[in-house]
Amino acid sequence: MAKPLHINVPLSVYYPGNSLLHRARPGLKIFLLFFFLVSSAIWATVLWQAGAVAAFTAACYAVARIPVSLALRQMLAPAVLLLAFAALLWWQRDFPTALTYFVVILSAVAMATLLTLTTTIGQLMDAVESGLRPLGKIGLPVETISLLVALTIRLIPLTALTVNEVLDARKARGASRSVLAFGVPVIVRSLLRARRLGEALKSRGVGN
Numbered sequence: 492m493a494k495p496l497h498i499n500v501p502l503s504v505y506y507p508g509n510s511l512l513h514r515a516r517p518g519l520k521i522f523l524l525f526f527f528l529v530s531s532a533i534w535a536t537v538l539w540q541a542g543a544v545a546a547f548t549a550a551c552y553a554v555a556r557i558p559v560s561l562a563l564r565q566m567l568a569p570a571v572l573l574l575a576f577a578a579l580l581w582w583q584r585d586f587p588t589a590l591t592y593f594v595v596i597l598s599a600v601a602m603a604t605l606l607t608l609t610t611t612i613g614q615l616m617d618a619v620e621s622g623l624r625p626l627g628k629i630g631l632p633v634e635t636i637s638l639l640v641a642l643t644i645r646l647i648p649l650t651a652l653t654v655n656e657v658l659d660a661r662k663a664r665g666a667s668r669s670v671l672a673f674g675v676p677v678i679v680r681s682l683l684r685a686r687r688l689g690e691a692l693k694s695r696g697v698g699n
Contacts, residue, residue: 505611512555512609517618524606528599538587541594548598548605555609562601565608569600 507513512520531544552562573593581589607615620634657676 506555506557506561506608508556508609510555510609512551512605515609517610517614518622520606520610521615521618521622524602527602531595531599535591535595538591538594541591541598544598545594548601551602551605555605557605557608561608565604566597566601570597573597573600 535541535544573596576596577589577593580592610618657680660676
């Protein structure tokens, strides 16, 4: 019997540690991530440059002492999605270009993931609040934005868990190839979770 497909996303995106990246200030890490994303997108236009970006990304994971197995699990789902994009690009242009874009984009996702692996949600919220605080003077809802960042990070693994549950349930009913048996439950469960979350936030006075 074939093993059911699971999307492996840990329920807690933070990996405890005492590395240099763990100890760095969250605001600095966010700034460096933004700089990496912009510079790699502009600079890495050929395959050897994409390889250099990937090597730098791997070095950052080594500095953070992230287990290889954890890093691979984090990259499985985005890699599958990017493979489809790379295949389309290969068909439209050429293989080196497709591979270059695949490596650069996957490295960007990996670096964004590394930020969450080395920074707690509380630290990210504090960093976002501190960075946006000056804009609060002109009416920007700083606390709401930081809350949205935290909720987004938290909902990613919850959504993955829902997908895994639906895949198991669909296989148990013998409908492993039915798109409707997969898509409808995932959408309904996601909408119900969003509704419960909205009610919980409203009961706590958020947004009032």
